[in-house]
Amino acid sequence: MRKIRILHTGDLHLGATFARSQLPREIGRARRQELWETFSSIIKMVKTEDIDILLIAGDLFEYDYCTTADIARIDGKFREIEGVPVFISPGNHDPVVADSLYNTYRWSPNVHIFKGEGIQGIRIENLNTTVWGCGWEGPEMREELLKGFHVRGEDINILLLHCDVVAKGYSSSYLPVLPEQLEGCGADYAALGHIHKRGEVRFNGKIVGRYCGSPEPLDFSEAGQHGIYIAEVGKGVSSVKTVPAAKRRFITERIRVESHNTPEDIIEAMETVIAASGESNLYRFQVVGNTDPAAMLDTEYLARAVGAFYVAIENNTLPDYDLKGIIEEEGNSITGKFLSLALLKIEEETDPDRKKILERAVRVGLEALNGRKVLER
Numbered sequence: 001m002r003k004i005r006i007l008h009t010g011d012l013h014l015g016a017t018f019a020r021s022q023l024p025r026e027i028g029r030a031r032r033q034e035l036w037e038t039f040s041s042i043i044k045m046v047k048t049e050d051i052d053i054l055l056i057a058g059d060l061f062e063y064d065y066c067t068t069a070d071i072a073r074i075d076g077k078f079r080e081i082e083g084v085p086v087f088i089s090p091g092n093h094d095p096v097v098a099d100s101l102y103n104t105y106r107w108s109p110n111v112h113i114f115k116g117e118g119i120q121g122i123r124i125e126n127l128n129t130t131v132w133g134c135g136w137e138g139p140e141m142r143e144e145l146l147k148g149f150h151v152r153g154e155d156i157n158i159l160l161l162h163c164d165v166v167a168k169g170y171s172s173s174y175l176p177v178l179p180e181q182l183e184g185c186g187a188d189y190a191a192l193g194h195i196h197k198r199g200e201v202r203f204n205g206k207i208v209g210r211y212c213g214s215p216e217p218l219d220f221s222e223a224g225q226h227g228i229y230i231a232e233v234g235k236g237v238s239s240v241k242t243v244p245a246a247k248r249r250f251i252t253e254r255i256r257v258e259s260h261n262t263p264e265d266i267i268e269a270m271e272t273v274i275a276a277s278g279e280s281n282l283y284r285f286q287v288v289g290n291t292d293p294a295a296m297l298d299t300e301y302l303a304r305a306v307g308a309f310y311v312a313i314e315n316n317t318l319p320d321y322d323l324k325g326i327i328e329e330e331g332n333s334i335t336g337k338f339l340s341l342a343l344l345k346i347e348e349e350t351d352p353d354r355k356k357i358l359e360r361a362v363r364v365g366l367e368a369l370n371g372r373k374v375l376e377r
């Protein structure tokens with residue numbers, strides 16, 4: 001039996017508006033377009049990489065935001081590869097509800113959409129392959145669908161699911177699947193979606209499933225390289241390669257400062273990071289450490305001072321006060337009394353969490369007494 005070449009992707013989230021993300025409007029709009037461009041480049045890969053089957057492990061599009069025109073655009077891409085069967089196991093963002101465009105749109109004949117009713121198999125005769133999948137019918141799926149399931153027939157068997165792999169004894173509202181169930185189901189390749197970070201699922205050291213991850217990362221929680229899997233699958237064997245697909249990466253870096261550091265030092269530190277990873281990425285710099293209490297960090301100015309597609313700066317610094325000096329200077333004033341009392345309390349406190357709160361109270365209190373704006377960080 002000849003091996004088949006599959007392209008495994010999912011979590012494309014086409015149509016996502018990024019409205020609830022932290023990104024500014026214009027960046028969100030650009031990213032929305034880029035999701036489409038990356039989808040196109042994946043379809044191109046299906047052609048250039050001689051792919052036999054395209055697998056989409058759910059969250060292909062956003063039910064809430066996709067119009068019929070958007071679906072026509074997606075389907076148009078599938079028509080470009082009309083000789084290649086496309087399988088979709090819908091997930092929580094594109095569930096097969098009654099008015100879902102999975103139901104109401106007339107999709108290209110090469111597109112196979114799994115819908116409810118447990119795990120179903122669809123056979124592609126000329127490839128001696130059966131793909132097993134299931135579509136979500138709502139935003140949650142608590143049933144342990146894979147429990148007791150086993151593939152049937154002598155074909156190359158592929159499992160395609162949008163699911164949440166959990167350890168034994170745990171449950172999930174996102175189709176809970178145990179690693180031992182993946183191992184036991186007999187699939188030659190388990191193509192999973194839902195987790196946006198690429199990764200392998202193992203049972204007793206053996207790879208029993210793969211999360212392809214989102215091909216284009218959606219926010220700062222999706223760091224690292226994103227792409228797709230291309231695998232050669234036969235009976236029980238597979239060779240797998242990862243192919244980068246993302247146009248940009250989300251990168252978070254910490255910058256540690258001391259009170260003697262100037263804004264220029266921070267800019268230089270950011271420039272070093274950007275020079276190493278590229279201007280096309282999205283950066284989040286978390287500035288930590290102690291700063292001169294008199295010097296306010298102007299995060300907007302700092303973000304504009306360096307050149308990259310997007311730069312956000314989080315000010316997590318604490319002002320570096322000379323508390324003993326202030327007590328000496330202030331004596332019996334309100335500030336002096338407040339500080340002496342607060343420092344005593346800090347000294348007496350044994351619970352480290354409460355100690356931190358008290359230390360924070362000292363800084364907030366000092367800023368309030370000095371008539372400065374008390375910033376919540």
Ligand SMILES: [Mn+2]
Pocket residue numbers: 011059093194195196
């Ligand atoms: Mn998703």
